[in-house]
Amino acid sequence: MKYRKLGSSDLEVSEVSLGSWLTYGLGVEAEKARACLDEAFNQGINFIDTANIYGRGAAESFLGEALRERPRDSYVLATKLFFPMTETDRGLSRAQVEKQLDDSLRRLRTDHVDLYQCHRYDWDTPLEETMEALSRAVQSGKARHIGFSEWPADRIRASLDLSRDxxxxxxxxxxxxxxxxxxxxxxxxxxxxxxxxxxxIVWSPLGQGVLSGKYDPESPPPRDSRAASAEMGGFMDRLMRPDVLRAVQRLKPIAAEAGLTLPQFSLAWVLREPNVASAIIGASRPEQVQENAAASGIAVDQELFSRAEAILNEALADARAE
Structure with missing residues (x-):
């Protein structure tokens, strides 16, 4: 496993990290989830990503229990806030940052997270209020660093201006x-x-499993797959189009030319970008963790990536046109 520096922080994170969206505490049995977590550490993965909204706290609670015997400095732990936890608890206000961080720390059974992230941008709270609250969280020692997820470029620029000014x-x-x-x-x-x-730190680098190549465009999804799960498959409609699935199947020979499985090839494509510190994988079986972790440090001929991009761009352009 290779490691990369996380932005301007002092954190070194594994190129492949383990996430818990739709899986741990929800769609995957605790015993299997723990086996995935153990395999992640066996493979050198040191970065674990979660959020308060995953299973309404269930993912954090699972990780708090599963990680409690491991030295706290042996892994990098990240969580998030924004989405509604109750009818009144949502967003990035000063009060919510304080409340949700304390609740997350309690579920995670730790006194700090290494990275506290805004899960989306909060258009109902002044950015200055959010930045001040996050700064207080860092000053208190409850969060070492801060991040965001899916913020538009203009809001990123505004946050940088506030940090500077x-x-x-x-x-x-x-x-x-x-x-x-x-x-x-x-x-x-x-x-x-x-x-x-x-x-x-990118999520869904395998297109929620579609880039594993396991979905046959002419057949129903495998019974044990994410797409077949009521808990985990609800966000996959756009990716499960037959034309997209057929295009993905055409990538398998290209991956084979690189000596890789399709998931490894797809992760290597993400990690070719120097600004990517880590690619978050979701796993329901330890073998998936092992296979995906092997993508770290792999160099692939750019010509192979370009061929894959051309195939998918054509299919995705057709999908957008309809």
Whole structure:
């Protein structure tokens, strides 16, 4: 496993990290989830990402229990806030940052998180209030660093201005969706962040499993797959189109030319971008963790990546046109 520096922070994170969206505490049995976590550490993964909203606290509670016997300095722990936890608890106000961070720490059974992230931008709270609250969280020692997920470029710029002009703590990470199936961050977010000491920690680098190549466009999804799960498959409609699935199948021979499985090839594509510090994987079986972790440190001929991009761009253009 290779490691990369997270933005302007002092954190070194594994190129492949383990996430818990739709899986731990919710869609995956505790015993299997613990086996995935153990395998992650076996593979050198040191970065664990979660959020308060995952299972309404269930993912954090699972991790708090599963990690409690491990030395706290042996892993980098990140969580998030924004989405509604109750009818009244949501957003990035000063009160919510304080309340949700304390609640997350209690569930995670720790006195601090290494990275505290704004899960989305809060248009109902002044950015200055959010930045001040996050700065207080860092000053208190409850969060070592701060980040955001899926913020538009103009809001990232505004946060940088406030950090410079008001002395607020500066963001060190961005967590966008980024994959061969969704290269959008390359347009604005990645260049902006790269110029300002902010690294990407990308989610869904395998397109929620579609880039594993396991979905046959002519057959129903495997019964044990995410797409077949009522708990985990609800966000996959756009990616499960037959034309997209057929295009993904055409990537398998290209991955084989590189001596890789398709998931490894897809992760290597994400990690070819220097501004990406880590690619978050979701796993329901330890073998998936092992296979995906092997993508770290792999160099692939750019010509192979270009061929894969061309195939998917054609399919995705057709999908957008309809």
């Amino acid at each position: 008001r002395g607020f703590t500066k963001f060190v990470s961005s967590q966008p969706q980024y994959s061969l199936l969704w290269p959008e961050p390359e347009k604005e977010v990645i260049p902006l962040c790269a110029a300002n000491g902010i690294s990407q």
